[in-house]
Amino acid sequence: MKPAKFKTPTCVLCRKRKLRCDGGNPCGPCTRTRTPVVCTYVPKTVGQLRSELPKGGACITCRQRKRRCDGNFPCRTCTQAGRPDECKYRDKPPSLGKNKQTASRLHAHDDAHLSSDSASTSSGSASSSRPTTPPLRLQTDFHDFNPELDLQGLDAMFSGQGWGAEEWGMPADCGFGAGLGMELGLGSRSGSESVTTPSSCNDLSLPGLDSLGYVPAPRQPSSEQAIVRTLLLEHCWHYGLNVPVAKLDAIVNGDVSGLLVHPALVDASEMLGYILRYQAHPDGWLSFNTQSAAELELDLRIRDALSGSSGPPPDPLTTLQVYALLATYYMQKEDICGAQEVLAKAGNLLVLHSATLGLHDSSASPASRSPPREWSPQFDASYLSPHTHTEEVRAALAQIVAFDIGAQLVVQLPSSLDPELVERFRRMCTAYQDTTTNFLRGKSYLFLLDARELVAAWWKFPAGAGAPSAWCKRYRALIEEVHVHLNFMNALMLDVSYIPVLGTALCLLRQCLIVSYAALAELHALFASAPAGSCPTAQVDAGAARKLREAVGEIVRLTQEFAPRDFEFGDPVLNVAWSIAARTAQAAEASSLGVGVGAGGFASQVLLFFKDCSMRLRGCGPYTMQL
Incomplete structure (x- = not known):
């Protein structure tokens, strides 16, 4: 008689992940997880498993x-x-x-x-020629399939509220969750205009678009595409889908008519929504490197649309936005090579169509450039969205630049863009104060990159020679630019806090503030915590030490405002900002002006706090290293 299987007890997590458990408490696989877990054992006999x-x-x-x-x-x-x-x-x-x-x-x-099925087949063939996305299934023959991938628990998120239909356990007048219907409807209106509340989750349209001739293409009420598009729309600020509200409404309705958006942008949004749906695991972020059948179909459709084989190709701006979504998709798949390839294509597109996109205006002198149009802010869902074509172009460019800078800061990869493009975006940051989330994030990332490059150039100067005047001028100008950006961001945060439909964007704005304060801490730490004898020209400044401590304190305060779920949408650049804050605080404490020296000092508390935040961020996404 063969010995019974499962003779060694298996904990709940190892049984769910289909790993071999050694029966310890904690067991071997659980001790190697990113976050500490508690092993629990549920007695279950072989007969119960087989019966x-x-x-x-x-x-x-x-x-x-x-x-x-x-x-x-x-x-x-x-x-x-x-x-x-x-x-x-x-x-x-x-x-x-x-x-x-x-x-x-x-x-x-x-x-x-x-x-x-027979009714939908007859009506679907007459109404739309777009192929129906097949049900979700895993491509097990993919080249990098992970045999130990945990697929258990993926269905738990499908029943969550705020996604869209009565069959998902929601009332008929849900409006895609609290405030989402209002968010798509441009918020409040004047007294003469009537706002119609959608009677069902499928009645999503923007008031006033009928005059433009916009009629959304028909879609199935409970289709997978509608669910994943709505999921992406809830977090569009974080994932870089920064387009006008009319285009957002067309994307969430799955409009493939091409009147407002090209079908390639709708397909790219759906494909990114699929990976977000898969990776939203109840126990934390789930690495999902394979492609489902729906993702594979959308990938082929996007490639055909960009190449022009399936119809007219999209315009350069739409192509740039599709590239930005594809870069986010590959980053979530942990495919660095694919993301770098997409960024290189986006850079070539920007160089080739710079005149069409209007990027050549940024190279003109400030005197010859016309002043920007004054815009009166609208306190509704369009507050953080582009309002003009030029703002939409700058938002798309900022998203590409932010991806490239993030790869340099986090993974230490070389830049995939032309340096002239980055220089043009730097001049745009000085000339414009856009409120789009992509522009704010790209501007914050650029400040952090410039600060680190300035500090690295400082330590390359010969000892005793002093810094050149050009370096000193750039140092003072960068500090002033960061302070102006921080003042603008703080005022923007105050405005957004009074707009309930933009509550999900507050997390991204806090991240931009943290990265900007990290750039300020990097600059002030150069003269607040210089080691003795390392550079004779460096002098410890009491004012710089005080400003450094204030910047680190602001980073701690903003990080404490994160909700537990906000870490699921945190950028890996946050870990770089936290490491800068912890390092500069320790260096200032070790200097003669340091305050709170000891195990319970300021720097020690900051380091322990950021280590805990880094562990949370590592459990919610890729590319986060331990502090």
């Missing part, structure tokens, strides 16, 4: 997702995921037992499903 379902009786959904199925209709897994209509069986019918009510419900569901 749940006979071999070959699982439904198609559980079979594809490697989930345990109980054989009922609908099964427990599909019911808990909020997807009972997708519980289907391929080879043999589910185990009905002696329950006649279950059998009658099964036959009724089959008849309704067949009739709905």
Whole structure:
């Protein structure tokens, strides 16, 4: 007789991740996780494991997702995921037992499903020629498939509120979650205009667009595409989808008519939404490097659209926005090579179409350039969105530059863009004060990169020679620019805090402030914590030490305002800013002007706090190193 399997007890996490457990407490696999976990053991015999379902009786959904199925209709897994209509069986019918009510419900569901399929097939072929995205399934033959990938628990997020339909456990007048319908509807209106609340989650349209001839293309009420587009729209600020509100409404409606947006931008938004849906694991961020069938279809469709083989290619601005979304997609997939390739293509596009996009205006002298148009802020959902074509171009350029700078700061990769493009964006940062989130993030990242380059150039000067006048002029100018940017950001944060529909953008604005304060701390630390004998020209300045301590304190205060879920949408550059704050605080404490020397001093508390934040960020996304 063969020995019984599972002789060694297996903890809950190892059983869920399908790892071999050694029975310890904590066990070996749990000790190697990013965050400390507690091993829990649930006694379960071999007979109980084998008696749940006979071999070959699982439904198609559980079979594809490697989930345990109980054989009922609908099964427990599909019911808990909020997807009972997708519980289907391929080879043999589910185990009905002696329950006649279950059998009658099964036959009724089959008849309704067949009739709905025939009706949708006849109507869909006449209304739209766009192919329907197949159900989610994993491409197990992909070249970098991870056999230890944890797929259990992916369905838990599908039943979350705020995504869109009655069959997802939400009321009919949900409006895609609290405030989202208002966000898409441009917020408040004047007294003469009437605001119509959408009667269902599928009635999303912008008031006033009928006069423009915009009619959204029809879409299925409970389609996968609508869910992933809505998921991306909820976090569009963080993932760089910074377009006018009219285009956002067209994207969330899946408009492929091409009147407002090119279909390639809609497909890119859907593809990024799929990876966000997969990686939103209840226990933390889940690395998902493979491509599902829906992602693969969208990827091929986007490539055909950009090459012009499936129709007219998009304009340069739309192509640049698609490249920005693709770079975000590859970054979330931890595909550095793919992201670098997309950034290089975006850089070539910017160089080739600089005159078309209007980037040549930034190279003109300030005297010859016309002053920017004064814009009266509208306190609604469009406050952080582009309002003109030039603002949209600058937002797209800022997103590409921010990706390139982030790769340099986090992964230490060389720049993929032409230095002239970065210099043009630097002149734009001096000339314009845009309120778009992409522009604010790119500006903050550029300040941090310039600060680190200035500090690195300082230590390359010969000892005793002093700094050149050009370096000193740039040092003072950069500090002044960062202070102006911080004052503008603080006023912007105050305005956004009074707009409830922009509550999700506050997290990104805090990140921009943290990165800007890190640049300020890097600059002030050069004269506030210079080691004795390292550079004779460097002098410790009491004012610089005080300003350094204030900058580090602001970074700590802003980080403390993060909610636990905000770390899921934190950029890896945050870890770089935290490391700068901890390093400069320790250097200032070690100098003669340091305050609070000892185990319980200011620098020690800051280091422990940022280490804890870094561990949280590592559990919510890639490219975060331990402090």
